[in-house]
Amino acid sequence: MKGNFKELVNAEIPLLVDFYAVWCGPCKAQAPIIKELAKEVEGKVRIIKIDIDKNQAVAQRYNIKGVPTLALFKGGAIVWRQSGVQSKTQLLQVINQNM
Known part of the structure; x- marks a missing residue:
């Protein structure tokens, strides 16, 4: 995983994490939504995607059972x-409620 996940989670700026898998159909549907969202919340929220197959320890730590x-x-x-x-x-509603 790029960067230090713990650092990102503890940063001042809120972090939206998209836990996904390459083989997941709904994850592919979520991707363009996340991309659009990223443009709108740039500078207010950081968004990262985490592949649960490549980052199993993180997925286990947060008890990720389904994707996305x-x-x-x-x-x-x-x-x-x-x-x-x-x-x-x-997603915008959730972000605005938690700013």
């Missing part, structure tokens, strides 16, 4: 988490 699972971290803690494809509207 999205988690919003703030100050080192998960403030929101949801499995399944999320719309941009839903």
